[in-house]
Amino acid sequence: MSQKIRWGILGLGKIAHKFASDLQLSETAILQGVASRSIEKASDFATTYHAKKAFSSYEALVKDDEIDIVYIATPHALHFENTMLCLQHKKAVLCEKPLGINLTEVQQMIAKAKAQNVFFMEAIWTRFMPSFQKVHELLNENAIGEIISIRADFGFQTPFQPESRLFNKKLGGGSLLDIGLYPIFLSLSVLGMPSNIDASARFTETGVDSFCAMLFDYENGQKAVLESTFEVDTPTEAYIFGTKGVIKLHRRFHEANTVSLIKNNEETVFELPHAGIGYIHEIEAVNSCMLAGETENPKLPLEFSLQLMTIIDKVKSKIGLQYIV
Ligand SMILES: NC(=O)c1ccc[n+]([C@@H]2O[C@H](COP(=O)([O-])OP(=O)(O)OC[C@H]3O[C@@H](n4cnc5c(N)ncnc54)[C@H](OP(=O)(O)O)[C@@H]3O)[C@@H](O)[C@H]2O)c1
Known part of the structure; x- marks a missing residue:
């Protein structure tokens, strides 16, 4: 892994803009790629937040070897499908809350992250404020x-x-x-x-x-x-x-x-x-885990998300x- 954590973002709606804005404040992160169902939207977003690449599909982003972790910013009901796609490609994942829409989904996501031995966390920013x-x-x-x-x-x-x-x-x-x-x-x-x-x-x-x-x-x-x-x-x-x-x-x-x-x-x-819009605290916590090779954050472990x-x-x-x- 490179010294800076290379982030990707899936789903470029309201929260993705706020997250990308705060990501720019981090000295240990770069925005490597962003993916939308619309290439125009991805290109505009990439220009605004200085992302290196814009992808016209979520599948294309997860196949990119230069992305370490994916932030999932789609509606709740898609978190399971989008997270599993990332995990299948051995990408670490920070998924927006709630992780899934029921316990079965969350259990399967956590089992997959553990099997792939990659970092996984629910994006409850409050925990890091x-x-x-x-x-x-x-x-x-x-x-x-x-x-x-x-x-x-x-x-x-x-x-x-x-x-x-x-x-x-x-x-x-x-x-x-x-x-x-x-x-x-x-x-x-x-x-x-x-x-x-x-x-x-x-x-x-x-x-x-x-x-x-x-x-x-x-x-x-x-x-x-x-x-x-x-x-x-x-x-x-x-x-x-x-x-x-x-x-x-x-x-x-x-x-x-x-x-x-x-x-x-x-x-x-x-x-x-809080600094920035408030997401920078969670971003830095994730970057630290990624740089240390940890697969969970002790302040917000996966057991907490299960509970x-x-x-x-x-x-x-x-x-x-x-x-x-
Ligand atoms: N932590 C926080 O403070 C916070 C605040 C707000 C929201 N959230 C969480 O973030 C997630 C997204 O919320 P948001 O307010 O950013 O939503 P949003 O503005 O509606 O954006 C969601 C994005 O998901 C993508 N998407 C993929 N399939 C979709 C579909 N079938 N219908 C609609 N959008 C689809 C779209 O991006 P593309 O068109 O680019 O593919 C869309 O722009 C939610 O799970 C929410 O709980 C967290």
């Missing part, structure tokens, strides 16, 4: 005592467009998979696996959830109250309540620049701005959401 490191630090210092509960929401109002990836069931639409994943990610990071899951949802006419409320119970009595919605703008904040205080991740908590520690009615505010999808599948089953594959 300075604000999230601060939360871990505060918890490790026992700053809020015993944790009692977590409350987190993620909601924005968006018009109903049946064909868009947010509402189209064939593309893995619905608030749970798209943004409900972040409150669940927080609860799993802090409290681990719940012992019981309850959930209630409202569905669109396309058969996906536009609102999902979740209540998780834990063996020792802890609780998590979580929500996702495309129907209204919600605070999109997260709180970890303890016996001695509260940690607050400010809006929008999945990309927070501010964390508060509230104790005895006094608030200590930590300003922790995350196990929880999501249980919520899906509670609300009666099933994707046809």
Whole structure:
């Protein structure tokens, strides 16, 4: 492998632009190639972000020997197919969240990555944000005592467009998979696996959830109250309540620049701005693993992604959401 990690990007939509913009900030990465179903789109994207090559198909990109790792930025329902294509060609993969649309897909993807002995990770950028490191630090210092509960929401109002990836069931639409994943990610990071899951949802006419409320119970009595919605703008904040205080991740908590520690009615505010658009932290974490020849990132191991999808599948089953594959 060369000293710089040579990245490829599959699917040149909204998030691919943000990711490519932050990739330019890295001194250990270069954008080797980008692939779209349209060569014009790939060429324009390559020009904007100084990619060395533009490909007119995903297949052509994965066959290129000069690409070390592929960032998959397609809609959820295509993550399985696109990841497997990369893994078959022994490419390392950073795949956008959620890794798949059900646990079976995620299990198969992880098994394939392990069999091919290549790096594989779910692109949960929040895990690498300075604000999230601060939360871990505060918890490790026992700053809020015993944790009692977590409350987190993620909601924005968006018009109903049946064909868009947010509402189209064939593309893995619905608030749970798209943004409900972040409150669940927080609860799993802090409290681990719940012992019981309850959930209630409202569905669109396309058969996906536009609102999902979740209540998780834990063996020792802890609780998590979580929500996702495309129907209204919600605070999109997260709180970890303890016996001695509260940690607050400010809006929008999945990309927070501010964390508060509230104790005895006094608030200590930590300003922790992320670099770039925020993706650079995850990019550098992946580059370090790639340069060290590691196949997983210890901060976001594949076991975590398995647990995350196990929880999501249980919520899906509670609300009666099933994707046809
Ligand atoms: N980490 C984050 O902060 C974050 C934020 C937003 C989204 N995401 C994740 O990123 C993924 C993509 O989201 P996005 O908002 O970038 O979506 P998007 O704007 O719709 O882009 C998705 C791209 O996938 C490709 N694609 C391939 N087959 C497609 C099909 N049948 N229908 C539509 N597009 C298809 C297209 O690229 P080509 O035409 O170039 O092939 C399209 O531009 C999602 O899984 C989402 O969860 C993550």
